[in-house]
Amino acid sequence: MVRKFLNRVISRKDLSIDAINAFVEGNASADEIQLVERLIRDDASLERDLSTQQALRSVLGRIEKIEAPRSYAVTPEMVAAAEGHDSLLSRVAELFAPQRKLALAPAAIGVIAAVGVALLTIGDATGIVDQSSSSQGESFSTAEISESADGGASSPGVAGSPGSSDSSADMFTTEKASSSTAATAAPSAAAAPEFDSADDSVVAESAEAPVAGLVGPDTDSQEPEPPSLMMEAPTNALIPDVDEAASVAGSLDQDSSLQQAQRDSISPVDSSEAELAYAEDTAFEPASSNDGISLPLWQLQAALAALAIAAIGAWAGLRRAHGG
Amino acid sequence: MTSFDEQRLIQLTRDGDYDAFNRLVVEYQDAVFGVVLRMVRNRATAEDITQDTFISAFRKISSYRGGIFRAWLFRIAKNSSLDHLRKIARRGETSIDEDIVYFSETVKDDSQDPEADALNAELARLIEHCMGGLSDDHRFAMVMIDVEGYQYDEAADAIGVSIGTVKSRLNRARARMRDCVQQDRELLPVSMRLYDKEN
Numbered sequence: 001m002v003r004k005f006l007n008r009v010i011s012r013k014d015l016s017i018d019a020i021n022a023f024v025e026g027n028a029s030a031d032e033i034q035l036v037e038r039l040i041r042d043d044a045s046l047e048r049d050l051s052t053q054q055a056l057r058s059v060l061g062r063i064e065k066i067e068a069p070r071s072y073a074v075t076p077e078m079v080a081a082a083e084g085h086d087s088l089l090s091r092v093a094e095l096f097a098p099q100r101k102l103a104l105a106p107a108a109i110g111v112i113a114a115v116g117v118a119l120l121t122i123g124d125a126t127g128i129v130d131q132s133s134s135s136q137g138e139s140f141s142t143a144e145i146s147e148s149a150d151g152g153a154s155s156p157g158v159a160g161s162p163g164s165s166d167s168s169a170d171m172f173t174t175e176k177a178s179s180s181t182a183a184t185a186a187p188s189a190a191a192a193p194e195f196d197s198a199d200d201s202v203v204a205e206s207a208e209a210p211v212a213g214l215v216g217p218d219t220d221s222q223e224p225e226p227p228s229l230m231m232e233a234p235t236n237a238l239i240p241d242v243d244e245a246a247s248v249a250g251s252l253d254q255d256s257s258l259q260q261a262q263r264d265s266i267s268p269v270d271s272s273e274a275e276l277a278y279a280e281d282t283a284f285e286p287a288s289s290n291d292g293i294s295l296p297l298w299q300l301q302a303a304l305a306a307l308a309i310a311a312i313g314a315w316a317g318l319r320r321a322h323g324g
Numbered sequence: 325m326t327s328f329d330e331q332r333l334i335q336l337t338r339d340g341d342y343d344a345f346n347r348l349v350v351e352y353q354d355a356v357f358g359v360v361l362r363m364v365r366n367r368a369t370a371e372d373i374t375q376d377t378f379i380s381a382f383r384k385i386s387s388y389r390g391g392i393f394r395a396w397l398f399r400i401a402k403n404s405s406l407d408h409l410r411k412i413a414r415r416g417e418t419s420i421d422e423d424i425v426y427f428s429e430t431v432k433d434d435s436q437d438p439e440a441d442a443l444n445a446e447l448a449r450l451i452e453h454c455m456g457g458l459s460d461d462h463r464f465a466m467v468m469i470d471v472e473g474y475q476y477d478e479a480a481d482a483i484g485v486s487i488g489t490v491k492s493r494l495n496r497a498r499a500r501m502r503d504c505v506q507q508d509r510e511l512l513p514v515s516m517r518l519y520d521k522e523n
Contacts, residue, residue: 017488018491021491024498049499052502052505053499056498056505059447059448059451060451065355066354066357067357067358068353068356068357069367072357072375073350073378074342074345074349074379074382076342078375079379079382082376082380
């Protein structure tokens with residue numbers, strides 16, 4: 001209905017424009033002349049305007065045609081020079097997007113990538129996003145878990161605290177294995193009860209003093225070790241089937257939504273068994289073998305920036321290749 | 325040249341035949357150069373754009389999907405011309421030959437009267453000035469229809485818009501030209517002065 005209405009309005013406007021144009025050009029039909037005469041009755045100034053336009057058009061029509069001053073014949077050398085003059089980028093852009101309208105695609109990609117870089121930079125500056133852990137830390141964690149597997153579930157060793165081998169740390173093994181990433185942030189301990197932990201007391205202890213665990217390592221061997229000693233181990237070193245979301249969450253340790261995704265990826269099996277099985281699987285593998293796609297922050301920024309530059313360059317080249 | 329010949333020459337051009345294409349060039353170079361010159365108003369630039377237009381046409385002949393071949397050439401020329409005009413507008417430069425008015429010497433008058441010739445020259449200079457004040461889109465429509473005398477469908481093909489849009493642009497262009505030339509009423513032909521606002 002709206003479309004019909006708009007069409008009616010537009011066509012009515014077109015009718016008057018058509019009639020006026022035809023009148024000025026001297027080839028108006030009887031209907032168009034009637035319409036113009038009605039318009040002139042409504043607006044007396046229109047008559048003189050149309051007369052002026054008619055006179056102007058007659059002057060423009062008397063302008064002689066311009067002749068080309070020389071021949072513009074095309075030679076193979078000219079074509080070769082033009083092809084050589086085109087930038088490599090524009091040729092690639094032309095190859096991938098021969099239609100002018102598709103030039104918007106690389107432009108859109110470039111804008112999205114540029115926005116990604118900006119968001120990461122802002123997140124980095126404001127502290128929302130952190131640089132992910134290095135491969136050295138991951139290697140260390142894997143080694144620790146391997147050691148833990150060798151010693152059995154009763155003497156796991158505490159990741160990130162090689163010297164701490166007190167038996168009281170056993171209480172934390174389950175907690176560490178099942179929710180080590182949760183231990184990287186203060187609120188994480190509250191999430192621990194979601195898992196079917198073997199030792200509920202440990203969960204309760206962690207939930208009571210999560211902040212203290214972030215302050216610094218507690219050397220008191222009689223007390224349960226704070227979660228800070230465990231959060232050194234990257235999540236993907238402890239979780240057998242860590243997915244891409246979990247890898248990224250390792251670098252975005254304050255992003256609660258990603259942490260939730262990570263927790264969701266943890267299967268509620270006995271954590272000691274999982275730890276043992278994983279340690280066996282990964283004992284002789286490089287630390288990064290199960291990392292999946294995991295880009296540290298600066299690399300991600302650089303990759304996105306390169307993508308943005310390439311896409312915008314392709315867009316510019318494509319516009320140039322299309323002559324627009 | 326018949327339509328058949330043109331299509332055959334286009335087909336030969338697709339096969340890489342330069343001679344066939346250059347016959348098309350000879351046929352259309354005056355038209356392309358005239359439109360480009362009236363758009364960019366600089367002879368050297370118009371020559372460059374015209375040459376580039378034909379080189380681009382040869383290279384992209386495979387993208388020609390039928391229709392009026394001359395309009396397809398005009399579209400390439402128009403894009404190149406508008407590119408050039410945007411570039412100089414961005415730089416804040418002007419490449420217009422201020423001393424050369426491309427209408428002044430070409431308004432035909434059969435009167436053989438020197439005074440009339442002088443008046444026509446002044447009138448043409450005024451038209452040149454007023455056309456320079458139009459937007460690129462409006463000027464292109466006016467050059468195509470009123471100056472070069474092409475049909476609406478060919479102009480629409482060349483500009484890449486609908487016929488209705490061409491008519492609308494032309495209508496506005498004529499109205500602006502009318503307002504502009506009325507500012508120098510003494511240069512106008514009598515027929516245009518009859519409806520002077522003061523009378």
